[in-house]
Amino acid sequence: MKDLLARWMPIDASAHGAELDQMNAIVHWLMALLFVGWGIYFIWVLFRYRAGRQPKADYVGAKSKISTWTEIGVVIAEAIILVGFAIPAWARWVTPPAAGDNPLTVRVIGEQFAWNIHYPGPDGVFGSQKAELMGASNPIGLDPEDSAGADDIVTINQLHLPVDRPVTVLLSSKDVIHSFALPVLRVKQDAIPGMETPIHFTAVMPTPAAATLPACAAEKECWEIACAQLCGLGHYRMRGFITVHEQGGFEAWLAEQGG
Ligand SMILES: [Cu+2]
Incomplete structure (x- = not known):
């Protein structure tokens, strides 16, 4: 049934x-x-x-x-x-994944009207943030004085994940309530300003080439991040993309971004 x-x-x-x-x-x-x-x-x-x-x-x-x-x-x-x-x-x-399963922690910060994705980089430590540093070139206000943030990677609307490895997303919002929805991963969680909400899941299928940008845009088959909470006039364009990498592909992508 x-x-x-x-x-x-x-x-x-x-x-x-x-x-x-x-x-x-x-x-x-x-x-x-x-x-x-x-x-x-x-x-x-x-x-x-x-x-x-x-x-x-x-x-x-x-x-x-x-x-x-x-x-x-x-x-x-x-x-x-x-x-x-x-x-x-x-x-x-x-229930958070066991530390022995080598979970990946990613921060996702919603804003009107984009998803900021923050990776801790090779040191595994998120750099600290300051609200007064937030701007167009530094959307999450990473503090350049903090050495933990030097290797951090921040993308806009691009969520890259490894296959078969548990992921914890720490979800928050800069302004209003958004809802972080990953339909192909059966994830949906409100992003609430002033709160950091953990979400735990594991992707078990790499994104097929046809569902990866730019190929998917024409076919309307992208694996998307949708905002599932009406959050303002630009809500409709608060759309991101998910790439689940094959084994080893995620590390290669991280190294490329860091380089
Ligand atoms: Cu939104």
């Missing part, structure tokens, strides 16, 4: 996406069942209690227990979705 909905979903390149897609499918099938059930019941009530057949109001009401049991069944189904699927998926989602 998952496959019936899968045709409308974007490709899933993440380790955790199948679980979310399955839950999405279960919830939608339950909603479809309730919609059809209530629809049939509504039509039956209109017919059964029409004025011609039921001229006088019935003050006793329904005596059958069917409605009670149906309601209990729906509550049980919803409890199974919540306890059996949603809470375990959420628990895995908020």
Whole structure:
């Protein structure tokens, strides 16, 4: 039944996406069942209690227990979705990757209307930032006095990731609330000014050549970062691109950027 909905979903390149897609499918099938059930019941009530057949109001009401049991069944189904699927998926989602799995930490800072991506560079330490240094040539206000920031890499709208390596994105915003959405990686999280929200996921599929810039732009097949929260007049152009590199390709890209 998952496959019936899968045709409308974007490709899933993440380790955790199948679980979310399955839950999405279960919830939608339950909603479809309730919609059809209530629809049939509504039509039956209109017919059964029409004025011609039921001229006088019935003050006793329904005596059958069917409605009670149906309601209990729906509550049980919803409890199974919540306890059996949603809470375990959420628990895995908020658990940071083990240090032994060599996770990559990237900072993503939303602004009107772009995504700033900040890599710590070979030293693995993010350089410090100062709000007063922020400007067109230094969008995240990296402090040149701080030696930890000398090897940092900052890109705009270009998120590069390694395949099969856990990633933690530390998400924040410079101005208003944005929503960092990576549809092909089944990631969506609000970016809130004044807060740094961690997100954990692993990409398990390298971006195909056809979905990489510039080839993808014409075919409309890019792996995109979308802003999923209306954030101002330029919201529609707050669009970034994801490149998941093959083994070794990410390190080569980092070295190229650093050079
Ligand atoms: Cu936005």
